[in-house]
Amino acid sequence: MHGVTAADNSILCTEDYCKNYPGPSDTPCPTLPSRCNKTDPESGIFLASPTPCNCCDFCIGYLNEGDSCSTGEETSDSPSEICGPKLYCDQATLKCRPMMETICTEAQMKYDQDKAQGKIGDYQIRPICDSNGDYVPYHCTPGGICYCVDKDGNRVFGSMDNNGKAAFELPCTCSRNHKEMSAVIGRELHPGEYFRCTQNGAYESLQCIDDQTCLCVDAIDGAPTYKDVAPVEIWAISATTLPCFNSSIYQKEFL
Structure with a gap:
C-alpha cells in the first residue's frame, strides 16, 4: 500500500x-x-x-x-x-x-589500526557511522545483544538480542531524543517532560503528558498519529476515545 x-x-x-x-x-x-x-x-x-x-x-x-x-x-x-x-x-x-573527523570516524580509524597490528579481540567489531559521521543508533556485540547508543556511541535505553535485525528492529529514536534533550537543558528530564520509550528505544504508541492528558503517537518520530483526535484526559481513556489504546497492554496501568 x-x-x-x-x-x-x-x-x-x-x-x-x-x-x-x-x-x-x-x-x-x-x-x-x-x-x-x-x-x-x-x-x-x-x-x-x-x-x-x-x-x-x-x-x-x-x-x-x-x-x-x-x-x-x-x-x-x-x-x-x-x-x-x-x-x-x-x-x-x-x-x-x-x-571533519568525528568521534565515530576516529573510532573506526583506531579499530583499523588495531586490526592491522593484531590487537582486535574476538568480541570487537568495527564502529558503524552514519552519513554525518555519527554513530548509527545501535551497537551489537557478537553472539550477545544489540543496544541503543547516542551519536557519540554512549549507551542509552533500549536493547534486543543480536539476531542480525537491529537495523530494522532497534530504532532508538525515543531514547536518543531523550538523551539529546537532557544535554540541551543541562539536566535529566522529569516524568511528564518526555515521551515514554519502548524496550527497543522507540516511542510508546500511547503517551500521557504529566499523567493527565494522553494521545497516540508514531513509534519512530513521536508525532501524533491521529491529528483529528483531540488529546484525552487520562480518566477518560478507552479504545473508543483513543484508537491506540489496548486494554490487554494498558489494563493494569489505566483501568
Whole structure:
C-alpha cells in the first residue's frame, strides 16, 4: 500500500494502480539521475516520489569526493544530486570534501589500526557511522545483544538480542531524543517532560503528558498519529476515545 501525495480523494492506492501508472492522462515519471542504481546503496538515496501513491521511483544521486556541488538557496529547486556519505559541499570551492573527523570516524580509524597490528579481540567489531559521521543508533556485540547508543556511541535505553535485525528492529529514536534533550537543558528530564520509550528505544504508541492528558503517537518520530483526535484526559481513556489504546497492554496501568 502506497501513500497518497495528491489531495484527490478519488485516487485509490492499490498495487494495480501503480502497475498501470502513468496512464494516458498522468504526468510521466521523472527520469532518475544517471548515478542512481537500485542495486548500489552508495549511488544515491531513494525517497518517496512527488507523484500520486508514490508510484514512480525518485532518487537523489550521490556525488563523489572532488565533484562540483552546490549549497543551494532557500528558493532553489530540490537538488538531483548531493555530496555522498561522509562528504560535504565546501562553500569556498563548491567541491565535495571529506567531513571533519568525528568521534565515530576516529573510532573506526583506531579499530583499523588495531586490526592491522593484531590487537582486535574476538568480541570487537568495527564502529558503524552514519552519513554525518555519527554513530548509527545501535551497537551489537557478537553472539550477545544489540543496544541503543547516542551519536557519540554512549549507551542509552533500549536493547534486543543480536539476531542480525537491529537495523530494522532497534530504532532508538525515543531514547536518543531523550538523551539529546537532557544535554540541551543541562539536566535529566522529569516524568511528564518526555515521551515514554519502548524496550527497543522507540516511542510508546500511547503517551500521557504529566499523567493527565494522553494521545497516540508514531513509534519512530513521536508525532501524533491521529491529528483529528483531540488529546484525552487520562480518566477518560478507552479504545473508543483513543484508537491506540489496548486494554490487554494498558489494563493494569489505566483501568
